[in-house]
Amino acid sequence: MSITEPLIFKHSRSGRSAVGQYPQGASAEVPEKFRRRKRAALPEVSELQAVRHFTRLSQLNFSIDTHFYPLGSCTMKYNPRACNAFAMLPEFLGRHPLAPNSVSQGFLSCLYELQEMLKEVTGMKGVSLTPMAGAQGEFAGVAMIRAYHRARNDLERTEIIVPDAAHGTNPATATMCGCTVVEIPSLSNGDIDIDALKAALGPKTAGIMLTNPSTLGVFERRIQEVAKLVHDAGGLLYYDGANLNAILGKVRPGDMGFDVIHMNLHKTFSTPHGGGGPGSGAVGVGQRLLPFLPIPTVGKEGDNYRWLDEKDVPQTIGRLSAFMGNAGVLLRAYVYMRMLGREGMHRVAEFSALNANYLLARLKKAGFDAAYPERRASHEFIITMKRQAKELGVNAMDFAKRLLDYGFHAPTTYFPLLVPECLLIEPTETEAKEELDAFVDALIAIQAEAEQDAAKVKGAPYTLPVRRLDDVRAAKQLDLTYGMRNTE
Amino acid sequence: MSITEPLIFKHSRSGRSAVGQYPQGASAEVPEKFRRRKRAALPEVSELQAVRHFTRLSQLNFSIDTHFYPLGSCTMKYNPRACNAFAMLPEFLGRHPLAPNSVSQGFLSCLYELQEMLKEVTGMKGVSLTPMAGAQGEFAGVAMIRAYHRARNDLERTEIIVPDAAHGTNPATATMCGCTVVEIPSLSNGDIDIDALKAALGPKTAGIMLTNPSTLGVFERRIQEVAKLVHDAGGLLYYDGANLNAILGKVRPGDMGFDVIHMNLHKTFSTPHGGGGPGSGAVGVGQRLLPFLPIPTVGKEGDNYRWLDEKDVPQTIGRLSAFMGNAGVLLRAYVYMRMLGREGMHRVAEFSALNANYLLARLKKAGFDAAYPERRASHEFIITMKRQAKELGVNAMDFAKRLLDYGFHAPTTYFPLLVPECLLIEPTETEAKEELDAFVDALIAIQAEAEQDAAKVKGAPYTLPVRRLDDVRAAKQLDLTYGMRNTE
Amino acid sequence: MPFIPHTETEIGEMLAAIGAPSIDALFDEIPAALRIKSLAAIPDALSEMEVGRLMQARANQDGRPLNFLGAGAYEHHIPAAVWAIVTRGEFYSAYTPYQAEASQGTLQLLYEYQTMMSSLTGMEVSNASLYDGASALAEACLMAVRAHRKSKSARIVVPSTLNPTYLSVSRAVVEGQNLSFTVLPYEAGKGTLQFSKLEALKGEDLTAVVIQQPNFFGQMEDVDAITDWAHANNALVIAVVNPLSLALFKPPGEWGSKGVDIVVGDGQPLGVPLSSGGPYFGFMTTRMEHVRQMPGRIIGRTVDLDGKQGFTLTLQAREQHIRRSKATSNICTNQGLLVTAATIHMSLLGAAGLESVAATSQRQAAKLVEKLTRIPGVKVVFDGYRFHEAVLQLPVKVSDVLDALAKRNIVGGLDLSKLYPELGNALLVCATEMRTDADLDAYASALAAVLERKP
Amino acid sequence: MPFIPHTETEIGEMLAAIGAPSIDALFDEIPAALRIKSLAAIPDALSEMEVGRLMQARANQDGRPLNFLGAGAYEHHIPAAVWAIVTRGEFYSAYTPYQAEASQGTLQLLYEYQTMMSSLTGMEVSNASLYDGASALAEACLMAVRAHRKSKSARIVVPSTLNPTYLSVSRAVVEGQNLSFTVLPYEAGKGTLQFSKLEALKGEDLTAVVIQQPNFFGQMEDVDAITDWAHANNALVIAVVNPLSLALFKPPGEWGSKGVDIVVGDGQPLGVPLSSGGPYFGFMTTRMEHVRQMPGRIIGRTVDLDGKQGFTLTLQAREQHIRRSKATSNICTNQGLLVTAATIHMSLLGAAGLESVAATSQRQAAKLVEKLTRIPGVKVVFDGYRFHEAVLQLPVKVSDVLDALAKRNIVGGLDLSKLYPELGNALLVCATEMRTDADLDAYASALAAVLERKP
Numbered sequence A, B: 001m002s003i004t005e006p007l008i009f010k011h012s013r014s015g016r017s018a019v020g021q022y023p024q025g026a027s028a029e030v031p032e033k034f035r036r037r038k039r040a041a042l043p044e045v046s047e048l049q050a051v052r053h054f055t056r057l058s059q060l061n062f063s064i065d066t067h068f069y070p071l072g073s074c075t076m077k078y079n080p081r082a083c084n085a086f087a088m089l090p091e092f093l094g095r096h097p098l099a100p101n102s103v104s105q106g107f108l109s110c111l112y113e114l115q116e117m118l119k120e121v122t123g124m125k126g127v128s129l130t131p132m133a134g135a136q137g138e139f140a141g142v143a144m145i146r147a148y149h150r151a152r153n154d155l156e157r158t159e160i161i162v163p164d165a166a167h168g169t170n171p172a173t174a175t176m177c178g179c180t181v182v183e184i185p186s187l188s189n190g191d192i193d194i195d196a197l198k199a200a201l202g203p204k205t206a207g208i209m210l211t212n213p214s215t216l217g218v219f220e221r222r223i224q225e226v227a228k229l230v231h232d233a234g235g236l237l238y239y240d241g242a243n244l245n246a247i248l249g250k251v252r253p254g255d256m257g258f259d260v261i262h263m264n265l266h267k268t269f270s271t272p273h274g275g276g277g278p279g280s281g282a283v284g285v286g287q288r289l290l291p292f293l294p295i296p297t298v299g300k301e302g303d304n305y306r307w308l309d310e311k312d313v314p315q316t317i318g319r320l321s322a323f324m325g326n327a328g329v330l331l332r333a334y335v336y337m338r339m340l341g342r343e344g345m346h347r348v349a350e351f352s353a354l355n356a357n358y359l360l361a362r363l364k365k366a367g368f369d370a371a372y373p374e375r376r377a378s379h380e381f382i383i384t385m386k387r388q389a390k391e392l393g394v395n396a397m398d399f400a401k402r403l404l405d406y407g408f409h410a411p412t413t414y415f416p417l418l419v420p421e422c423l424l425i426e427p428t429e430t431e432a433k434e435e436l437d438a439f440v441d442a443l444i445a446i447q448a449e450a451e452q453d454a455a456k457v458k459g460a461p462y463t464l465p466v467r468r469l470d471d472v473r474a475a476k477q478l479d480l481t482y483g484m485r486n487t488e
Numbered sequence C, D: 001m002p003f004i005p006h007t008e009t010e011i012g013e014m015l016a017a018i019g020a021p022s023i024d025a026l027f028d029e030i031p032a033a034l035r036i037k038s039l040a041a042i043p044d045a046l047s048e049m050e051v052g053r054l055m056q057a058r059a060n061q062d063g064r065p066l067n068f069l070g071a072g073a074y075e076h077h078i079p080a081a082v083w084a085i086v087t088r089g090e091f092y093s094a095y096t097p098y099q100a101e102a103s104q105g106t107l108q109l110l111y112e113y114q115t116m117m118s119s120l121t122g123m124e125v126s127n128a129s130l131y132d133g134a135s136a137l138a139e140a141c142l143m144a145v146r147a148h149r150k151s152k153s154a155r156i157v158v159p160s161t162l163n164p165t166y167l168s169v170s171r172a173v174v175e176g177q178n179l180s181f182t183v184l185p186y187e188a189g190k191g192t193l194q195f196s197k198l199e200a201l202k203g204e205d206l207t208a209v210v211i212q213q214p215n216f217f218g219q220m221e222d223v224d225a226i227t228d229w230a231h232a233n234n235a236l237v238i239a240v241v242n243p244l245s246l247a248l249f250k251p252p253g254e255w256g257s258k259g260v261d262i263v264v265g266d267g268q269p270l271g272v273p274l275s276s277g278g279p280y281f282g283f284m285t286t287r288m289e290h291v292r293q294m295p296g297r298i299i300g301r302t303v304d305l306d307g308k309q310g311f312t313l314t315l316q317a318r319e320q321h322i323r324r325s326k327a328t329s330n331i332c333t334n335q336g337l338l339v340t341a342a343t344i345h346m347s348l349l350g351a352a353g354l355e356s357v358a359a360t361s362q363r364q365a366a367k368l369v370e371k372l373t374r375i376p377g378v379k380v381v382f383d384g385y386r387f388h389e390a391v392l393q394l395p396v397k398v399s400d401v402l403d404a405l406a407k408r409n410i411v412g413g414l415d416l417s418k419l420y421p422e423l424g425n426a427l428l429v430c431a432t433e434m435r436t437d438a439d440l441d442a443y444a445s446a447l448a449a450v451l452e453r454k455p
């Protein structure tokens, strides 16, 4: 089928245009000093050409709607179409973000109830929906931790402790918040090194950022002890909710002792990832951080909903977006939660764990090396290709690329950084057993290929629109816009 | 990329289900004698599985949105997305077909105006939108012709004259209407054989069915003479509007002397063809046939629109559909016509003719044989591969199949039946010159392949989900439902 | 130029290649006298934005009344996924799958559809759709005449409980072909076929008997008895069914001792919105022995040059493009996209889902009848088992009531007084799973108010 | 189980393979005391049909008022094709294109986007999006500090005509990093930066000067003079622009004698519906020399093993997943799907289309101002050239007027009285090409009525 598509600029001809799409005959008298002299080099194409071009481009992607996509830490589960349909009702799409409350009660009620539901599933006391992705949620969380210490005049607390398994956004966020990062190692069983934690804690400790289950795919069993240590040292606990899918309806971050959490609604609450975004990083806080929540949030008085702002939350860390974060994503999450309902929440963790543990069991049985063979998988787990890399010269990336030829998106590769040659595999609860079985079969087949003909695996993929791309060249001979280089 | 997809039944597991899609806990007490004993063997799949399955299936299709699709006689032009969006407004989708006129004025006004516009572009006096496809429009037309003669007590007129170039629906329709078909030949220049026509005409002549331009891709130049002959003989003229795209805004069937016409709204008026339908075969009539129009149509009294039925059109040939034909298709056509506007109507024929004549000129120059080299192309034209079939053993079908590998949908093959080894090529007005050029290049390349390695072309396609299919086996070893044969 | 990609330069180049002085010259074979001067009645072009505004204004005029009308078109929940996939360009903008290799998506889907419809109706084979339920019945009558060689009468027996429009359409379509219809009355008080009238036809040459189940009144016919009677009297049986109801009810393939011969109906309840009457789709299934008499496209599974499974149009020798004047029907374009919707819809709901939808619809309709008949003067006309529609008798003229209800934003049902004058002020009402209890209450109180002539 | 495909049999088989007695056992590493007992506050599951009804009811509460609000979010026509393609599963449900070979669709589109945005803003390079316009400005300030090594002050000069929320967000985001903002007042009567106040900063260590064009009042700043002044005084220049306006106006890359250094803004006017405030997307373009300081993802063109062109994420060493605490930003997930919309939108409209939309918007806004200022007591506050927004003075409290207008189904604009108390009863109004003359008249007569306290 169509396996490549030229750049849109190749379809462009001077004077061509989809004129039905804009008002005819308008012109503006722009004073010379403000006037644009030369039109931007946007493509000039017909409507059909644009539709055909972008439809064809879309077909070059793997996606949940077309492929099993076990990308660890990313929770690529089914994005219900209903969420999209109902979030895109014309009234919601047409609503101006600053429209008066009197013509916004429907929208506000959805957000309010979403806040309430998120409080319930996380065990938190307050929720702000404004952060626009996980990383911005982290920012909000750490900024609140800092604001808390500052409000108590505890000004020395600028260190954020982060396990080595943490996602890159954790340390990057700490830095953005003006904190310094103290990294602590993980034990070989995947748990945190408590001794290292103890050593790291002190009067400078602002807090710790944890994912639990961690990105190693295992649950931190001594979480209560960790919480106590950190709290006793005067720090607060931040929960990176990227892995909330693993525990939804089973255990709540608030009950584990966390003071603040962000939730990737685009993971656990199944809003689509859109090829890179948008997401939503709603934050939840315990009692201590309530005064600092980012604004706006939605309050309810009687039957009336209204925005809460600096007047209501005077100690707020402020605004993180021009309006109300990724409102449309919030509506999608709301619809999803209403469709799951109470029982559905529990099932999320149950079946994501069932799928992960089943896949792990089958892969172990097939001879693959689990990074933490003695542990339960959470909703994801790690296998390492260290042995294959050493013995056969076929590494984790080679397996990943070859999986594409077999019709599966690759797991997350080389993350977390501490496990060599790792594949972080997250099947999610919405995949059927036969899909998991087929994935195991593919890995077994690739293993056999690697043993017989390593070069074949290393040359993969073969059946995609392009073969393996030269990343080094991409970074060295920068070609970031059409026309930047003399390439066609 | 994904190149095959198992049958949906392969994804089915007993007890699996997308339970969010239906009410839970309902059951009906059905008396034993009416009760279904065994559930139908519908697939039992999750929502994700269904979405993934059908999304993947869709990717196996060529379509206007993805490929140049020069399928002669089918007018595969761009289907504006706006037509779909506005025809699918929730109010239109939710409207019950039998809802009272008082809550239907918006919908009725669109249909009324569509009737008026179609009258204007065809030069007819009345229009009924109810036929659900071209063939049903033909049925309506011939039935009206019969009704006309019968109303005049001219009961012998049961013969319908049809040129050999006619589409199969023409003779099939005549038969369905209880007429006998008299076929007349075409001349080698593509025009009708007037002598044969004269010979065929007589007291039994009910009428003649013509496409003009004909399916040979040429305009019948002596149409006025033909009209006079038929009328003088007491017959009526039926215009098969499948080729209206060729003359839209240039010449009107009514002005040529036709008494009745059907229009394929799914061709000229760009409603999508949906992989086989729905279409719409609205009919227009001149004065003589007005009393016989199929019902319902829409009338206007003052500012008020209402359905016209047997009370208003007592001589009607009746109803052809349970409600109002393919209403949603009609709305799409209405939107399309409003977007084209007056000037746009003229452009349709102009640019479809420009594209066809350009393509023909280039192909002739490249050495291909035009079926009617001395004639202007209309919106389409025929090349014949007779020479290639004879000299190289590579026939029209081989060229067609190989074109698929080059990323082009094939032209219509082996129709009209009278031109051997023909390809009927209709580029439509919405294709850009470079697309036509690329198509010519592909045909030239295939010609070269045919000369060098005929077997290669005859083995085509190679890059599609399947290679050439065994049609004979399909018809001999019938396998029409999953489970009919022991095949997997 | 909307939708036209040509630049001035290109037009020049193309004319040069053609050797024509102007675009106009391309039309020089058309007699000059015939050329259009102007299309004065066509309005100026609107931009997409403008036409969007226009269409929304038209849509607003009609609004979104609460609907209790069925009568052959039913409002059901359609999963959001259905039309999101149906409108994908690859389905939406493809032509009929003539080039099988480039149309495997549509072809495989149609094969899956044929399988599902055959199973739902309990028959062996299905075609890939006809226009709608009414015209499908017309085609079924013609097919019965072809299939039943021994019968010379071309006489079709239909009950008056058949959707009257289906009969009108059938009459119109078979008009030229000398078929005749014998309409049998229904049993007063029961609303089902008067069996004695059928018995009275014993010994006559009947080509086929049509049975609609549930019938136009929503009542259940004694299909087993009718089927067996017809077969015993050498007539074929054509079933007209609501496909959704088959999730609950015995499929036509099991009616009587050997099942019916042809099944038709409208597929609309399977994922197609009401949309003002169309596009819907007609379905048809039959026994294998009749497959060559079936009109419409049929898809078969076969293998490719490498022996790999694939799908293609088959038995095309029945069709107009091959057989021309001897084809089984003139149908060419069918309702493919709607079949796409139905196939996805059936896959998403499964048999369990359809059953639940049907059961809920029936329950809500029963509740509706109960609530409405509590209003003084409102009565149920027919006894017996019903699906999701019912005929009610009102104390006053039905059309006045419907007008008054429409003002209250309720589409209250179908006035039967013209179709069945003998029933007096009769109203056909319907409720599906889409009508909540609150909706039913809203109707009941509106109707009560209207009947009391409250404002 | 909604969205869960597992059958009872499969659950059993899977547990057996795992060697676990129950699903519950899979959670045995979680301390028992912590396990959730119930989630009482979560309501029961709704079916898709039910939630659809609920959401439509909520949507109906808000209705579809006629909108004259801009202030950073603008209502424009979006071609139907845009979101039909954007919501295709392959775009909608894909993750970030980490596996380049399986994501060429998204990657090529982003490369095309980068090209378009660079050209539109007159800069050399673009990233693949940030969250929104406000947070993009915050990132630009941080980037300026990194890029301008010679400046030690981390001091950013902003005009008070900058969208006040953009300043709030920037303050919140850079909070921990010791940046400072110096806010300069606007010229009364003109509504543009008081240049003398800028002059007064001469000689001080300024890291960057921010200019918004058109500014928050819709007025046009003297961007050339400010840019040149900033560069002459060793400060970088950050432009905040409405990308649509750039179809008419000089791009930031051409401001002053050498153009600005960083351009940011909100991409919403390019194909993204108002949608209650988001998701929108922030864009950022810059000079090549600063590319390594730019936050966010960047796509590069390269070749594959066979030398064929392909696209991939590049310069990842700037990003958090590689550089961790030393990354240019913590951003990971961005607003890819909105960029998809914008890229399709820009392709459909082209430069000519955007220009026409911008010009029409400006014309309609000018007409609106004219119509409204005919009402006694309504005045324009600022002279000078404007884009499609304007500040009006009302004779009475603005919030009361807006409430009264809302009752008439009109969203009348933004009350400036809290943000700019010195302006008194000031109202910021906007019109785009979506507002017809009839719409403007409707507003004018509603406002007149409200001001006369008519019912």
Ligand SMILES: Cc1ncc(COP(=O)(O)O)c(C=O)c1O
Pocket (backbone or CB within 6 Å): A073, A074, A133, A134, A135, A136, A167, A169, A170, A211, A215, A240, A242, A243, A264, A279, A280, A281, D331, D332, D333
């Ligand atoms: C463990 C973890 N933390 C944080 C993030 C950041 O979330 P986002 O990408 O929404 O900013 C991610 C997502 O990639 C993650 O996997």
Ligand SMILES: Cc1ncc(COP(=O)(O)O)c(C=O)c1O
Pocket (backbone or CB within 6 Å): B073, B074, B133, B134, B135, B136, B167, B169, B170, B211, B215, B240, B242, B243, B264, B279, B280, B281, C331, C332, C333
């Ligand atoms: C010349 C001609 N006539 C009639 C028809 C029949 O139209 P339809 O397929 O809509 O029934 C067609 C379409 O295939 C055609 O090309």
